[in-house]
Amino acid sequence: xxxxKITIETGDAGKGTSTIDKNANTEELEERALSVFSSExxxxxxxLVLSLITTFIVLVFTKWM
Amino acid sequence: MNxxxxxxxxxxxxxxxxxxSGIMIIYALIASSGILHPLMKFLHTAKTADLxxxxxxxxxxxxxxxxxxxxxxxxxxxxxxxxxxxxxPGIILxxxxxxxxxxxxxxxxxxxxxxxxxxxxxxxxxxLNLNYVILGLLAGVLLTNTYGIPKFAAAGVKCARxxxxxxxxxxxxxxxxxxxxxxxxxxxxxxxxxxxxxxFFVLWLGNLFKQPKTMTGVLSAGMGVCGVSATVAVAPVVxxxxxxxxxxIGTILSFxxxxxxxxxxxxxxxxMNPVQFGAWAGTGILNSAQVAAAALAFxxxxxxxxxxxxxxxxxxxxxxxxIVLVLATWFGKQSGKxxxxxxxxxxxxxxxxxxFLLLFAMSSLGLFSPPxxxxxxxxxxxxxxxxxxxxxxxxxxxxALQNNTFQGLSADQLAAVKDLxxxxxxxxxxxxxxxxxxxxxxxxxRMDALKSITAAAKAKAITLPKDVTHAIKHAVKQVHKKSxxxxxxxxxxxxxxxxxxxxxxxxxxxxxxxxxxxxPLVIGVISGVTKAxxxxxxxxxxxxxxxxx
Numbered sequence: 001x002x003x004x005k006i007t008i009e010t011g012d013a014g015k016g017t018s019t020i021d022k023n024a025n026t027e028e029l030e031e032r033a034l035s036v037f038s039s040e041x042x043x044x045x046x047x048l049v050l051s052l053i054t055t056f057i058v059l060v061f062t063k064w065m
Numbered sequence: 066m067n068x069x070x071x072x073x074x075x076x077x078x079x080x081x082x083x084x085x086s087g088i089m090i091i092y093a094l095i096a097s098s099g100i101l102h103p104l105m106k107f108l109h110t111a112k113t114a115d116l117x118x119x120x121x122x123x124x125x126x127x128x129x130x131x132x133x134x135x136x137x138x139x140x141x142x143x144x145x146x147x148x149x150x151x152x153x154p155g156i157i158l159x160x161x162x163x164x165x166x167x168x169x170x171x172x173x174x175x176x177x178x179x180x181x182x183x184x185x186x187x188x189x190x191x192x193l194n195l196n197y198v199i200l201g202l203l204a205g206v207l208l209t210n211t212y213g214i215p216k217f218a219a220a221g222v223k224c225a226r227x228x229x230x231x232x233x234x235x236x237x238x239x240x241x242x243x244x245x246x247x248x249x250x251x252x253x254x255x256x257x258x259x260x261x262x263x264x265f266f267v268l269w270l271g272n273l274f275k276q277p278k279t280m281t282g283v284l285s286a287g288m289g290v291c292g293v294s295a296t297v298a299v300a301p302v303v304x305x306x307x308x309x310x311x312x313x314i315g316t317i318l319s320f321x322x323x324x325x326x327x328x329x330x331x332x333x334x335x336x337m338n339p340v341q342f343g344a345w346a347g348t349g350i351l352n353s354a355q356v357a358a359a360a361l362a363f364x365x366x367x368x369x370x371x372x373x374x375x376x377x378x379x380x381x382x383x384x385x386x387x388i389v390l391v392l393a394t395w396f397g398k399q400s401g402k403x404x405x406x407x408x409x410x411x412x413x414x415x416x417x418x419x420x421f422l423l424l425f426a427m428s429s430l431g432l433f434s435p436p437x438x439x440x441x442x443x444x445x446x447x448x449x450x451x452x453x454x455x456x457x458x459x460x461x462x463x464x465a466l467q468n469n470t471f472q473g474l475s476a477d478q479l480a481a482v483k484d485l486x487x488x489x490x491x492x493x494x495x496x497x498x499x500x501x502x503x504x505x506x507x508x509x510x511r512m513d514a515l516k517s518i519t520a521a522a523k524a525k526a527i528t529l530p531k532d533v534t535h536a537i538k539h540a541v542k543q544v545h546k547k548s549x550x551x552x553x554x555x556x557x558x559x560x561x562x563x564x565x566x567x568x569x570x571x572x573x574x575x576x577x578x579x580x581x582x583x584x585p586l587v588i589g590v591i592s593g594v595t596k597a598x599x600x601x602x603x604x605x606x607x608x609x610x611x612x613x614x
Contacts, residue, residue: 047234047417051234063550
């Protein structure tokens with residue numbers, strides 16, 4: 001396998017730039033996909049938790065207090 | 066980073082955070098002193114003065130606290146460091162930009178557009194949709210492609226993506242069952258048709274131009290579903306080459322950026338209503354953030370367009386596993402070694418959609434405002450000081466009654482005015498306040514009578530002094546209440562979107578766009594333009610009724 005690398009600019013906040021072998025095999029592509037899935041899952045969980053915290057704070061100040 | 070040289074070097078590391086937070090607090094102090102009031106009035110932002118002061122103090126205060134913590138303790142790699150302290154400077158930078166754009170740049174652009182209208186014959190900001198969303202995006206693009214994202218802000222900019230998702234989650238609180246059901250059924254038909262249609266169209270184009278199946282496979286998913294995620298998920302299934310992935314991602318990005326700016330202008334020119342534009346943007350644009358940007362660029366004042374566009378966007382995101390399965394079957398691949406179909410369906414499931422549904426459920430159960438209220442809006446005839454008209458308005462109406470100013474009114478209309486003067490607010494009879502149904506009916510009858518007076522005055526069927534009609538209008542307005550919880554949640558959501566879109570702008574680099582090229586660019590542009598054009602006509606043909614209020 002060649003050591004030549006290719007840089008992919010995703011243009012997406014959070015994903016940024018990633019480097020991958022120019023001749024990456026299927027297994028490497030699978031690993032990359034799984035790593036993107038995992039980072040997206042973490043992002044979703046963070047967004048969900050922070051949204052619930054925001055909702056709770058809004059309820060405390062506008063309804064329950 | 067400090068390596069043990071004491072507090073001073075760490076304070077130096079935190080200089081940007083101290084400066085940004087200081088600017089926020091100084092601005093809040095100046096705004097609270099009232100010096101800026103004439104300027105705010107000139108820019109038509111005086112109504113937000115309290116919010117400006119509050120945000121300045123809160124954000125500046127949090128920033129100073131964060132900078133102090135960072136100064137006295139050694140930076141580490143704890144959850145608190147990674148999620149709060151490290152991104153804080155970037156978050157405050159984006160918030161500062163968002164505040165400056167919303168309260169100063171956008172009003173100035175509007176004023177300049179107004180003054181140039183006699184020369185140009187049109188308002189620039191209307192034609193180019195230069196509202197705070199587009200201006201924020203442009204500011205982000207400009208910063209990242211000139212000076213570059215400052216090093217201290219890099220971690221904060223990365224938050225933009227999940228903050229945008231927070232906006233989508235919070236948006237869930239603003240739907241009714243009927244809206245979700247109707248928009249959902251539209252979106253499944255439209256998005257389903259266009260996603261599958263685009264995938265097969267790209268594969269056919271690839272065949273026509275004799276391009277490798279690996280490239281057309283990865284491009285078909287990118288152009289059909291949702292850009293970068295789809296490309297990465299499908300690449301191993303179709304055994305795409307790394308270069309093909311880079312070309313595909315570049316094509317999708319460039320195409321999406323053009324759509325984000327062009328779609329709202331075309332939508333306005335074609336006279337699309339919010340539902341039609343939301344449906345078109347959600348179907349024709351490939352990236353979730355770009356869909357939100359286009360919807361808010363089309364209409365940033367209310368969220369009707371955004372609501373429709375996001376339902377279509379969510380439906381499109383949910384189509385990804387189906388497309389992976391379709392392409393895997395097409396390419397004769399049963400399952401990968403590591404990336405099985407189970408992984409695509411379960412690991413790739415967008416959890417933020419569960420959050421969206423959770424907020425929708427909370428809202429539907431009446432947690433934010435009673436379920437009988439439509440999106441937090443309701444009419445309240447109960448005796449309440451906040452529902453009263455002002456002393457001056459009461460004097461105006463009382464004097465008008467004594468001077469027999471109300472000529473040509475029906476008995477019911479005159480009775481409603483007399484009651485308004487007697488009770489100083491629009492309400493039912495005081496004696497029947499225990500019987501809620503009767504009280505409500507009396508209030509509604511009086512409200513109808515008062516509304517008919519202002520309508521008759523507007524139609525010039527009767528003549529009333531302006532201050533009298535103003536007083537009556539105000540009395541009617543006073544009983545139309547809005548849930549504070551729903552309003553605050555909506556404000557938070559709008560700020561999340563504004564923040565996320567400035568961050569999105571900061572990720573649009575020349576390098577990312579210019580990596581597009583080769584056959585993926587040719588096929589991508591043909592399929593993207595075809596999809597956008599066809600979906601435009603289909604939406605205009607199918608989506609006619611406005612389901613939102």
